[in-house]
Amino acid sequence: MSLDMRVDGQTSKWNINLESAMTILFSLTVASIIFIAPNNHAEPILVGLYFPGCTMGGGLNMREYPPNFVTVDFDDTMRWNGELVNPKQLNEKMKFSSALSSYPDINITTNPLASYQAFASVLTSASENGIDSIILVQYSN
Secondary structure, three states, X not given: OEEEEEEOOEEEEEEOOHHHHHHHHHHHHHHHHHHOXXXXXXXXXXXEOOOOOOOOOHHHHOOOOOOEEEEEOOOOOEEEOOEEEOHHHHHHHHHHHXXXXXXXXXXXXXXXXXXXXXXXXXXXXXXXXXXXXXXEEOOOO
């Protein structure tokens, strides 16, 4: 295919290889689908708190016990596996969970209206009690 262009009275011909152009467009389309990750917040976000001897998430398949779930509500109340707890009780439960398992982990769900202080206290408690893995789960009604 050739394209004739007229600029200032002069004609110039450009040769365009349509097959090459289509191949490049197809490649860019496939690359954008494969390599540009969709913004999917339904997937948990893993936040590692323990770095020495990190197994790069390999310990997630080595669970001895099911994970514990911590929920922070809009009024900053906290729940441990659905049970209403205060910060002191949460700290004790995390300590017990850490002693029970060789690879302790918790799932945290936080209401968007909860204060950052409540969320930070959960993270601090986990870090102080040796929780190696925290999975942040998107809040849903």
